[in-house]
Amino acid sequence: MDNLESIAVRVEDGLDESLRTDNVWPLLRQIEQALQSLQESGSETVIDLGAMPFSAQDEQDLRERLGRGEVNATVEAFGPTLVQETAFAGVWLVEYLDAEQRRLTLHLQIARIPDLLITPADDLADSLASLRRANRDFSAAPTEDVQ
């Protein structure tokens, strides 16, 4: 071999029609049922796509099927988390990434709003306390600048 460039390198995990696992269709049916129970009884469902054989091709197929909805949010906590509403209201894709943008896991959440977007009750107390502290600091601060 003359040089390293002559070694063909290709990314194995890329999209490949032949890498479908046949898991998309059963998953869509599962989403349908979950959406029905959300509508009827308000019960929410989370499906962990990281825990089943699910290829990149499968994921692309699924994303194509579900489409994109109105809401698109990023939560910056312990690395970014991408929250994407699909074209079907109530069906969300939640992608957890770590600080180096590597995926921790991918959830499908069937809910009116994903848990992660709701302000945690614990944080309300902290937040009120810190806002009060901030307001106190603000009111106590010298006012030369204003003058």
Next chain:
Amino acid sequence: MSLLDFARGTALQWSLYIFVVGIIWRILGAALVMRRKDMSQARISGAERVKEGAMTILTRSVPPETFEKRIRFSHITGYLWHIGYFVVVLFFIPHILFIKSFLGFEWPGLPNPMILVIGAITLATLVALLVRRMTHPVLKLISTADDYISWLVAALPLITGYMVVARVGLHYETLLGLHVLSFCLLLIWFPFGKLMHVFFIFPSRYNVGAIFARRGVRV
């Protein structure tokens, strides 16, 4: 040593040796009993008789219509399970690799779902034949222990094979070990039961063809 290692190592070797010793023993032992020469004047030459005998090996696979219409069920089921069995044995890729490890060469296989369907048909046919053997007046009367043992020994690799694919109950490698052991059992029983027809069918068909041909009758 795990069950699988035992099965495809020691057990496989010894059952192969028993198989080889057994078939040669049985063929020679039967073929070399006392012989008497037929001194009658044959209608056709020796060479033609050999040809007719050899032809009978083939023609006996397709009996004349007058026979065929009375044995159609046995005939179709017989072909069905034999062909199904050979397809599963010879065209399932792990099997090809198993045989390759013995013969040193391989050939193209079939996709697994096709093998599964063919195997299911084969097994269903075998079960139907067993039921028939236990209920049909003629078969009930002429069946011996050999028939039932040979049925079981032939069916076990199919059954355990399905268990391996379906992961029934036990670990994959344990099931695979059992599957290989069931094949070893087949090899061991082979020379001692009716499965030997795989070999004897050739001289028997040849002989009946040649005997009738001597008298000028093509059978």
Next chain:
Amino acid sequence: MTDNKTLAERLRERGVSRRGFMKFCAATASMMALPPLMIPRIAAALEQARRPSVIWLSFQECTGCTESLTRSHAPTIEGLIFDHISLDYHHTLQAAAGDAAEHAREAAMQENEGEYLLVVDGSIPLKDDGIYSTIAGITNLSMLEDVAAGAAAIISVGTCAAFGGIPHANPNPTGAVGVSEIITDKPIVNVPGCPPIPTVITGVLAHYLTFGRLPELDSLNRPMVFFGQTIHDRCYRRPFYERGQFADTFDDEGARKGWCLFKLGCKGPTTYNACATAKWNDSVSFPIQAGHGCIGCSEPNFWDKGAFYEPLSAGRWGTPAALGAAVVAGAAIGLGSAALARKRQAEASEEKDI
């Protein structure tokens, strides 16, 4: 040496918000292969989890297991979990050396008697009273027995500690065995692999932290959640296997197209591990994805199970010489049988026909 901070508190100190904590719990659940339904329970448990004392003993080993675990360089889940434990003795990682190190171990053992976790990597030589591997003049065997006595549970990390591994391979000159051959009165979790997947090690630790007990184990004491299915079961190349599309060599069309490596000796179907889903190097890839079949490194006796490149369904048929001998023996017995039958026929011929 242990403090009383809970994991939640520790995370908060590091500036991880409540959302971050919940995300951590979701990732932990995924890592432990638990359903998302369990996330709130995990969160509740981790809020309360105290810092356990861990003693790590390395015996006949290559340090690959430790490398596997410590190779992370970013604030990963594994890192956080690992940081939370109090690693009181690990002779590769700890700063202390010599007597000081051994004293640290003894102190941890005394202080946390009956509560500390013992992690072992490497096998233990038994031959000639175990003299083939010693630390500070103490044989591995005697150190293991000593430390195991006060441990709450033992985690055998790597195939060597779990099943004897490579030192145990034929002809096994040191009489090496795994931990469970020696210690029989303590709960033992085997996390085999050469090396084991780091997330699996931390997954077991996370489970212990979360639920205060060891996870559900299989017949070889491996955590079911990680070792419940084979590589083959979860392999992304499985569809090729079913379709009958295989690579015949490592540089043929099939190999380039990423077809199944069964024919090239992949041991995926008989190897129970989480490589195909957890993957390696921060979930970048795993051996099959890199184009090489699984060698079954997490299985007992993997080194002695035949060639890595021999298809799993290959039989060991014996030698042509033995087969030839069988042919000769068969012919001899057959001829003998026929001779005896002819003798019997000659005797019967004494009986005259009417």
Next chain:
Amino acid sequence: MTVSEEAFEQFRAGVGMLSEMAPPATERTDEERVRIFKNTVIKKIMPHEAMDLETCVHCGMCAEACHYYVATEDPKYTPIRKLELTRRVYQREVSPNRWLRRLLTRDITAQELEAWQELVYDSCTECGRCSLICPMGIHIAEMVALTREGLANASLAVDEQRAMSHEQGQRGTMFGMGSDSLVQAAQVLKQKGIDVPLDQPQAEILVVTSVIEMTLFTDALEGTAKIMNKLGCSWTVSTCGYEAANFGYMAGYSGYHRAAAMRVIEAAIAVGAKTVIIPECGHSYPALRWDGAAAYGKPLPFEVVAISEFIGREIKAGNLKVNKIPAAGKVTYHDPCKLGRVGGVFDEPREALQALGVDLSEVSPNRAQSYCCGGGAGNFLIRRAAPLRAKVWELKRGQFEDAGADRVVTSCASCRINFMAGAADTHWEKPIESLVALVGANLAD
């Protein structure tokens, strides 16, 4: 031309008496019977039979070829089951796996031997049809003959056949009739102007006949003589070796088979015959044609042909001219098993019928696959087998009717007897005729 009803009924009555007339069988203990049967099977089994017995898969297809099973659907008539005792002896005593088979296979008992008499004499005519269907190629019929030999040696041959075999084997007569009957029959023909050259010192052709042709089917003997004379051959019938029938051969007495065959062989050699012509008598053909050499101990120094075979050949060669039968109607030809399936004579009789200008309508199945008449291999002698023969007759009658036959022609006395008996009992009116008689009656001038 046809045989009178009275003569036929007289003949049937005579045959019906056989079992009473039979001399008592040799007294044998159970142990002796078992020992003798075993020794017979052991010494006679040959390699191809051994391999046949090794290869049976018990598929049961042979039952579907057997006229007895087809007519009754009784599983006990399954051909391979008729070999059960032979198989067991082989497997326990000769088979390469005998050490294992002895564990799995029961020994035979004298009671079983007695029970098997019915299966190999009453319900098997060694017609060989099962040997054609067997997917393994087992020659079942041949081994029924072997089983008969074992039973005959063990004094368990069926009474009627034992009686006939003993008489023929020991005294050379049948139904008490000897060579004087032949002389008488020749005189009767002489009066009709048909010459039968008895005991010529030298002849090209030795014609053998049978007691049945001297008494009942005289039309066949007459036809034979007329044909031979017409052809102007050098032929003779020997009073020393005139009887073609060989009851020892059928019943399984190889000693009697040899004795009867040797009379003909010696007579043929004495006159320097190049050809021996066998009459229309089924088993006589294989008894000399195929198994005569074994009795003689070396190849026969002459050719053996069946009369229908001879006629067909001569007609085809243009040596024998026949008239077309006017308004013959639809004729069907029944292939006798011993002549056809296990003899190879199919075309020659048809050649003769074509020459006679008849409308030949074949039964289905025919030729090699033809069904047996139901009474071959000496079965027609067995009184208790009559109900079974009646059932097979129904089968055959159906085939004849399906073929639309106005008359049935065959070339075997025993087929003819069975069909005539069946026809008489069921009032079936169609004539059942001899091929030789038909040709003899229609010779061209």
